[in-house]
Amino acid sequence: MIREKVGRPEEFRSRQLRAQQMLKGELEGRDLEQYVEERVLLTRLAKAQDWARANAIWPLGFGLACCAIEMISVIGSPRNDLARFGAEVIRFSPRQADMLILSGRVSIKMAPVIRRIYDQMLEPKWVLSMGACASSAGMFNNYALVAGADKFLPVDIYIPGCPPRPEALNYGIIKLQNLIKGQPDQSWRERYRAEGTEEVA
Amino acid sequence: MPDATGLELIAQAVRERLGESVVVGTSFHREAATLEVAPEHVADAVRYLARDADEPFEFLASLHGCDYHPHEPRLGVHYQLLSRRRVERLGVRTRVGTDDPRVPSVVDVFGGANFQEREVYDFFGVVFDGHPDLRRILLPEDYEGHPQRRDFPIGGEPVLFTFNEDQMPRWWEKRSGGWQNSDSDSENGR
Amino acid sequence: MSSAGGGRPTDIPYRERERSATLERMDPGTGEGIPVAGTDVELESLEPETELFTINMGPHHPATHGVLRLLVTLEGEYVRELHPLVGYVHTGIEKSCEDQSYWKAITFVERMDYLAYYFNAQAYCMAVERLLGEEVPRRAEYLRVIHCELNRISSHLFWLATAMLDLGAISMLWYGLRDREMTLDLFEMSGGQRMHPRYFQVGGVIEDIPPGFEAKCREFCRRMPARIDQYESILNRNEIFLRRMKNVGVVDRETMVDLGVTGPLLRATGDPWDLRKASPYSAYGEFDFRIPVGTVGDNYDRFRVRMAEMRESIRIIEQALDGLPEGPYITGNRKVALPPRSELATSMEALIHHFKLVTEGFRVPPGETYAAIESPRGELGCFVLADGSAKPARVHMRDPSFVNLQALKPMGEGGLIADLIAAIAMLDPILGGIDR
Numbered sequence: 075m076i077r078e079k080v081g082r083p084e085e086f087r088s089r090q091l092r093a094q095q096m097l098k099g100e101l102e103g104r105d106l107e108q109y110v111e112e113r114v115l116l117t118r119l120a121k122a123q124d125w126a127r128a129n130a131i132w133p134l135g136f137g138l139a140c141c142a143i144e145m146i147s148v149i150g151s152p153r154n155d156l157a158r159f160g161a162e163v164i165r166f167s168p169r170q171a172d173m174l175i176l177s178g179r180v181s182i183k184m185a186p187v188i189r190r191i192y193d194q195m196l197e198p199k200w201v202l203s204m205g206a207c208a209s210s211a212g213m214f215n216n217y218a219l220v221a222g223a224d225k226f227l228p229v230d231i232y233i234p235g236c237p238p239r240p241e242a243l244n245y246g247i248i249k250l251q252n253l254i255k256g257q258p259d260q261s262w263r264e265r266y267r268a269e270g271t272e273e274v275a
Numbered sequence: 276m277p278d279a280t281g282l283e284l285i286a287q288a289v290r291e292r293l294g295e296s297v298v299v300g301t302s303f304h305r306e307a308a309t310l311e312v313a314p315e316h317v318a319d320a321v322r323y324l325a326r327d328a329d330e331p332f333e334f335l336a337s338l339h340g341c342d343y344h345p346h347e348p349r350l351g352v353h354y355q356l357l358s359r360r361r362v363e364r365l366g367v368r369t370r371v372g373t374d375d376p377r378v379p380s381v382v383d384v385f386g387g388a389n390f391q392e393r394e395v396y397d398f399f400g401v402v403f404d405g406h407p408d409l410r411r412i413l414l415p416e417d418y419e420g421h422p423q424r425r426d427f428p429i430g431g432e433p434v435l436f437t438f439n440e441d442q443m444p445r446w447w448e449k450r451s452g453g454w455q456n457s458d459s460d461s462e463n464g465r
Numbered sequence: 466m467s468s469a470g471g472g473r474p475t476d477i478p479y480r481e482r483e484r485s486a487t488l489e490r491m492d493p494g495t496g497e498g499i500p501v502a503g504t505d506v507e508l509e510s511l512e513p514e515t516e517l518f519t520i521n522m523g524p525h526h527p528a529t530h531g532v533l534r535l536l537v538t539l540e541g542e543y544v545r546e547l548h549p550l551v552g553y554v555h556t557g558i559e560k561s562c563e564d565q566s567y568w569k570a571i572t573f574v575e576r577m578d579y580l581a582y583y584f585n586a587q588a589y590c591m592a593v594e595r596l597l598g599e600e601v602p603r604r605a606e607y608l609r610v611i612h613c614e615l616n617r618i619s620s621h622l623f624w625l626a627t628a629m630l631d632l633g634a635i636s637m638l639w640y641g642l643r644d645r646e647m648t649l650d651l652f653e654m655s656g657g658q659r660m661h662p663r664y665f666q667v668g669g670v671i672e673d674i675p676p677g678f679e680a681k682c683r684e685f686c687r688r689m690p691a692r693i694d695q696y697e698s699i700l701n702r703n704e705i706f707l708r709r710m711k712n713v714g715v716v717d718r719e720t721m722v723d724l725g726v727t728g729p730l731l732r733a734t735g736d737p738w739d740l741r742k743a744s745p746y747s748a749y750g751e752f753d754f755r756i757p758v759g760t761v762g763d764n765y766d767r768f769r770v771r772m773a774e775m776r777e778s779i780r781i782i783e784q785a786l787d788g789l790p791e792g793p794y795i796t797g798n799r800k801v802a803l804p805p806r807s808e809l810a811t812s813m814e815a816l817i818h819h820f821k822l823v824t825e826g827f828r829v830p831p832g833e834t835y836a837a838i839e840s841p842r843g844e845l846g847c848f849v850l851a852d853g854s855a856k857p858a859r860v861h862m863r864d865p866s867f868v869n870l871q872a873l874k875p876m877g878e879g880g881l882i883a884d885l886i887a888a889i890a891m892l893d894p895i896l897g898g899i900d901r
Contacts, residue, residue: 140579151642181555181900183555184553216557236661237661
């Protein structure tokens with residue numbers, strides 16, 4: 075997508091004139107080529123698909139416990155609004171959703187239910203494990219919880235916190251978007267110059 | 276709260292009404308009055324205190340269980356009764372052992388005891404005679420064991436430290452049996 | 466679609482209950498013959514056969530607040546029978562608390578009723594203080610009241626947001642969450658975290674309020690009444706809202722008292738029972754506020770009671786801020802509360818106390834007690850059994866949502882499915898408290 079620098083009034087006037095000429099069919103030769111080049115992007119289909127998928131993730135409305143309150147704060151609150159990242163729609167049916175945000179503690183009674191919901195989601199789908207209780211057992215290392223949802227689901231992004239701040243959830247979703255677009259954040263590997271140590275799972 | 280003398284008067288009234296063996300003891304600790312009752316008569320005692328006593332306690336604030344291990348008899352069932360007119364709380368307590376933990380149910384006296392007795396059954400294994408629908412409420416219904424007892428292990432996963440991390444299997448290693456060996460069609464290359 | 470195995474849907478074995486629908490045919494009523502006009506012939510009764518259809522409003526559902534599962538037996542659109550199944554977020558908090566020292570158990574207990582976190586901590590701290598015989602300084606009591614009432618407002622705002630979302634008034638979601646952000650900012654100022662700050666401690670609060678807190682809190686109290694007026698004016702004069710709420714889900718007072726229901730549900734039936742007034746705990750005896758009470762006991766009264774409670778909470782906060790006394794914010798008993806860090810550099814006893822408290826924790830003499838407070842959903846009681854060691858032997862929270870859930874049956878049965886959704890919304894269940 076070409077972003078033109080907006081703001082200078084003289085540029086705006088010249089662009090307006092050029093657009094008028096284009097509409098009248100008066101642009102010729104080099105001007106026409108330049109006009110078209112500025113507005114056409116060549117890319118691979120996979121990249122375009124990934125870009126579209128990343129910027130239009132539909133989360134599944136799935137709240138388990140306290141992290142669900144912060145998730146509703148992100149999705150529904152006027153202050154942190156997930157819609158500006160493309161997640162405009164929260165679908166409650168798993169067949170219509172892309173991303174499962176596991177917000178809250180996964181108990182042994184709920185685990186098969188979550189697995190069924192995950193299976194009902196259509197490819198491509200991503201799982202975001204929000205909070206400490208969904209990533210590991212959190213603070214509740216006892217008989218009643220499954221110690222982390224990755225025991226029965228493939229998880230893409232883990233977001234620590236108890237509960238994570240809405241900004242943390244936003245950050246996690248942006249990381250997921252970068253992951254989908256094929257440029258995953260290198261985070262500590264960037265800082266410690268450890269490229270090449272990624273575990274390709 | 277009924278003070279110590281009030282508690283003794285209540286105990287005396289229960290003894291007179293229901294028999295000498297009903298009241299096992301009284302306890303007044305930190306301004307909270309507790310009446311201890313024999314397990315087979317607890318429903319009668321609660322019914323008397325809720326309806327027929329001179330100063331009735333007509334509201335059941337809470338019904339919960341407790342494990343007094345290692346003191347025998349181990350399992351305790353507590354009834355927190357409340358008189359809203361006089362704003363007084365009375366605790367009624369009964370203790371049963373684990374060999375035959377049966378207590379008569381008070382669902383006919385207080386409808387709100389339904390879920391709470393199911394919870395005590397779920398966590399401690401105390402069977403309430405006369406309960407209309409005694410099954411597990413918070414744990415899966417085919418769960419074995421009664422977790423809130425003191426000798427039930429807390430469960431969970433062992434925490435990985437450097438001294439024991441070579442003994443714990445890693446998540447990518449195959450274990451005998453378990454979920455990793457079952458094929459799943461939605462394994463995203465993991 | 467097979468017929469239900471004779472009897473109740475909960476008679477189906479647990480693992481087979483995943484079948485999402487069962488169908489049971491009821492006998493057609495033996496009606497009288499219908500005479501055909503002008504003749505002496507009678508047709509047989511033309512009553513249709515009715516069917517009872519049991520569906521599963523499963524744990525994942527947009528309208529059940531959290532993971533509540535309902536087995537609903539329907540006749541057409543009318544709900545004939547209702548079985549709530551809970552336990553899908555059971556975390557074993559009470560068992561975990563037995564493994565932690567008293568001080569650490571506060572964090573576990575806070576996560577039970579996850580919208581009213583200060584109330585959980587308050588009930589637990591009251592119970593432990595009662596067992597210890599510990600006095601809480603007045604400033605700490607006032608700070609506790611301020612935070613509890615702010616939490617009551619934020620819990621009611623969240624209830625408003627999600628309940629109206631269920632009913633279809635989606636704007637209220639945005640408005641309710643917008644105002645809730647202001648309270649969460651205040652919590653972040655004092656406690657460091659928006660939810661579950663470990664602010665209440667045994668003996669007081671962990672830290673004094675920072676300098677800008679009072680100004681921001683007064684600003685909040687100044688703005689809120691106008692906002693509550695706006696919300697009421699959106700909803701109170703909305704014909705659809707009134708038709709859906711009035712005379713729907715009526716449960717009378719005796720049933721509620723028999724079921725042990727407390728809180729706004731009981732007050733909506735006309736019963737002025739509020740633990741803040743009946744048996745004043747903490748510093749509530751020093752404030753002047755009223756208890757809103759309904760008349761009929763329908764959903765509309767429950768709505769009005771909660772809106773009025775928000776206004777009364779603002780009054781309490783203003784009075785508490787006006788009368789906030791100076792003094793310590795936690796008890797001076799070094800055996801229970803941590804000494805201030807400045808003392809650790811100079812005093813050996815403070816160092817020893819700090820070490821003992823952080824590693825082992827304080828010991829509580831043997832005994833048991835039950836402390837009850839008024840949370841936004843009803844009576845929240847905490848039972849603590851101490852056996853003389855540094856860890857509690859039993860912590861049990863009498864959660865109001867757990868007992869109030871038994872009221873869902875009389876509220877929902879006999880009405881339409883939409884009324885059932887409204888009943889769940891007005892019941893305000895918090896599954897973290899139900900399941901613990």
